[in-house]
Amino acid sequence: MKEYELIIIGQGPAGLSAAIYTARAGVKTLLLGCDPKVAGDYDIDNYFGFPETITGRDLIARGVAQAERFGTDLSCQRVLSIHPAEDGWYTVKTELDEFRTCAVILATGVSRKRPVIENLEAYEGKGVSYCVSCDAFFFKNKKVVVAGEGIFAANQALELKEYTPHVSICTMGKEAAINGDFMGRLAGSGIEVLNGKILRLAGEPGLKRIIFEDGTERETDGLFIAMGDASSIDFAYSLGIFTEGVFIQADREGRTNVPGVFAAGDCVGGFLQISKAVGEGALAARSAIDYVRSHCRR
Numbered sequence: 001m002k003e004y005e006l007i008i009i010g011q012g013p014a015g016l017s018a019a020i021y022t023a024r025a026g027v028k029t030l031l032l033g034c035d036p037k038v039a040g041d042y043d044i045d046n047y048f049g050f051p052e053t054i055t056g057r058d059l060i061a062r063g064v065a066q067a068e069r070f071g072t073d074l075s076c077q078r079v080l081s082i083h084p085a086e087d088g089w090y091t092v093k094t095e096l097d098e099f100r101t102c103a104v105i106l107a108t109g110v111s112r113k114r115p116v117i118e119n120l121e122a123y124e125g126k127g128v129s130y131c132v133s134c135d136a137f138f139f140k141n142k143k144v145v146v147a148g149e150g151i152f153a154a155n156q157a158l159e160l161k162e163y164t165p166h167v168s169i170c171t172m173g174k175e176a177a178i179n180g181d182f183m184g185r186l187a188g189s190g191i192e193v194l195n196g197k198i199l200r201l202a203g204e205p206g207l208k209r210i211i212f213e214d215g216t217e218r219e220t221d222g223l224f225i226a227m228g229d230a231s232s233i234d235f236a237y238s239l240g241i242f243t244e245g246v247f248i249q250a251d252r253e254g255r256t257n258v259p260g261v262f263a264a265g266d267c268v269g270g271f272l273q274i275s276k277a278v279g280e281g282a283l284a285a286r287s288a289i290d291y292v293r294s295h296c297r298r
């Protein structure tokens, strides 16, 4: 397994700013993430140092070039999970690879997608879960459905299979965006992919059935939400990081409550702008550099 001192997740302004600092300080850094939403033909008029308008695409391309110049390894891979290892390091799994790292900076922006299901909130904690690592244990040998259309959902379903043989995926009416390799693993594990859209949930006192838009029903004890890509909130749940709503809690230096895990940019909330993300990326980088120097070098 490839090893890095630091993995940064997110190729937006926060992640790139952090990478410029860490790589320049000699920390072996891998940045995982693809072009952020702002890297399109959007005019950026309010970022320091560009009196002429710059497009988001050009700004991000400049950040990428600068991070690479100092030796950051960049790779457009989606992270599916982060798990602590016994020695205090972390295993970061993507759709293509698996890495070991001593420290992590979360810079994934705000991306949590919730499915539109009429009474979803009423069942949170009563069968509806957002965290396989936290809650799978409670569903041993029970019937569970993972709501999600992508590889993140597929990976969650495969992790659930360790606890129960009764796992299926519901794409919520979307076309499944699961590549051949993962599709093969789902089929090999007997995980059914349903394409219907869940309208509402039923059962007393906890979840017992899901009801689809076409009126059909399915017996279910657990519904795990894993729409779109894994977000910082998903990583926070599985690592035990404190959160506030959809945001991660970090101190002014970008430190979360979990040793070796830092966060910056939109994923920690506040003013959702490039200048703030860049500043926080630098602060989280400084904390991560200190951590790597004092904890990760043998």
Ligand SMILES: Cc1cc2nc3c(=O)[nH]c(=O)nc-3n(C[C@H](O)[C@H](O)[C@H](O)COP(=O)(O)OP(=O)(O)OC[C@H]3O[C@@H](n4cnc5c(N)ncnc54)[C@H](O)[C@@H]3O)c2cc1C
Binding pocket: 009, 010, 011, 012, 013, 014, 015, 032, 033, 034, 035, 036, 037, 038, 042, 043, 044, 045, 046, 047, 077, 078, 079, 080, 107, 108, 109, 110, 111, 229, 230, 231, 232, 264, 265, 266, 267, 271, 272, 273, 274, 275, 277
């Ligand atoms: C269309 C648009 C226009 C904007 N215009 C302005 C503007 O003019 N001025 C301004 O200051 N701000 C603007 N903003 C806001 C600004 O873009 C954000 O505040 C800023 O980009 C936040 O930076 P970030 O690095 O925290 O997150 P983001 O830029 O959102 O980057 C998040 C990164 O994380 C990656 N990621 C997420 N999940 C995963 C995963 N599971 N695995 C791997 N990678 C992952 C994404 O691919 C992306 O690279 C605009 C935003 C948008 C969408």
